[in-house]
Amino acid sequence: MSLLEEREIKIRRAHLMEDVMAAYSDENLCLHKLKVTFEGESGDDFGGLTKEMLTLFWIKASHNFFHGENVTVPSIPLYRFRKEGTKYTTIGRILAHTAALTETIPCQIAKSAVVAMVFEGDINPDYLLKDFLLFVSPAERLLLKQAMLDFSTLTTTQKDRLSSFFSVNGLLELPKKEQINDQILTLAEEILVKSPSRFYGLMKKGIPMTHFETFWRQLTLDHIQCIMDAQRPTVTKVISSLKTAEDLRPEEERAFYFLKEYLRGLNNDELLNFLIFVTASVNLPVDGISVSYVGTFGIMRRPVAHTCSNLLQVSTSYQFPGV
The missing domain is CATH 3.30.2410.10 (Hect, E3 ligase catalytic domain)
Known part of the structure; x- marks a missing residue:
């Protein structure tokens, strides 16, 4: 993907997320290369400062505009949506530019979220399940894995925890041994795909058509999995x-x-x-x-x-x- 000549932007570390969001209110910024400077710091940007700015932005954005444990999906409380919902279009613009400048997709974002933004139709159940187990807390992950592996080994306390987990997440049906995998996939689809769908639509609006045509539409499901799995550090x-x-x-x-x-x-x-x-x-x-x-x-x-x-x-x- 070819980008236009450099545009200079100055960022204050103490207000990094606000400054980055303000810079990307310009729809044309993501069509350019960047030359980043941090206020009060010396140093030329040969790509490292741009990477650092985008990395720190996604860390902050994942806490303010997304939720989840090891992977996240876009979400804010309903009372913030009317005032801040449109910011997701700017976040989509930053996502597109991150991919163009660094050749990476932020590993904090669930693969299911990227697939939901790029493709239409159902998402592979394997994607959903793997993402969901990374999305929930470590304690919940262990409980769900044990339930799927051998439901009969769950203690009464664990079954009560599982029922509470289902209830809190809107699935009021009691977990059943013969349906546990389907029930968990139902939750995964609701939480990772359906509930955040309006956020995905807003983010997709921020991706310029040139980026879509030259990169995002060229991706396959296998491409997304390979890119994001290869980049996720252990x-x-x-x-x-x-x-x-x-x-x-x-x-x-x-x-x-x-x-x-x-x-x-x-x-x-x-x-x-x-x-x-x-x-x-x-x-x-x-x-x-x-x-x-x-x-x-x-x-x-x-x-x-x-x-x-x-x-x-x-x-x-x-x-x-x-x-």
Whole structure:
């Protein structure tokens, strides 16, 4: 997708979401390349600052205009809709530009949401179920998985929790062993597709026709699944993405080992913070993360990231992990 010449935008970190939304009130902005500056900070934008701005925007937007656990769908309380509902068209515009500039689709958004915006018709039940299990809380996920795997093993307390889960989400029928999968899929379709449908329509309005014709309409269901699954980070995938020289000196091999051990100890939020530090994005970079080595000591011994090239420089002076 070809974009027009650069447009400069200045962002205040303390008001990032408001500034980004204001910038994208211009319908033509997403037809251009960007040159981003953060107010009060020096640095040229060779792509890293643009990625950082969009990454931070989607983190904030996922809390303010979406809901869900590991994946989200658009949602705001009804009392906010009349005043803020139209903002979803701007959010759709930002989604289109994110894909054009970074070649990624924000991994916070459920695949079902992207499919519902791009395609018409029913969504693959496998998509719905996988997304729904990521959408609910970890405790709910364990309960639903056990119910689908072997309903007969549920205790009375677990069955009561399952009934409450169904009731709270609008399915008043008591869960039944022979219907549990269909019942969960019914909830998934209602929560991930039908309830947010008006938000999907508003977001779709924000995607320029040129973007739709050159990118979104070219996607298939398999494309969406491959793109979003490949970009969704896990500790194992991040470690596998690390690239370094084949012939390492002993001190470099030790530093590389310590880096991998450090990553193995991160929780999900910490892992996302690591990716933002190194790549300015929460999406796993397609070309991986390059690791190089420097011989810094003392207070200079700290990792240095180059987000434009997804490069991490680590010191070889560590003798023990984190020391």
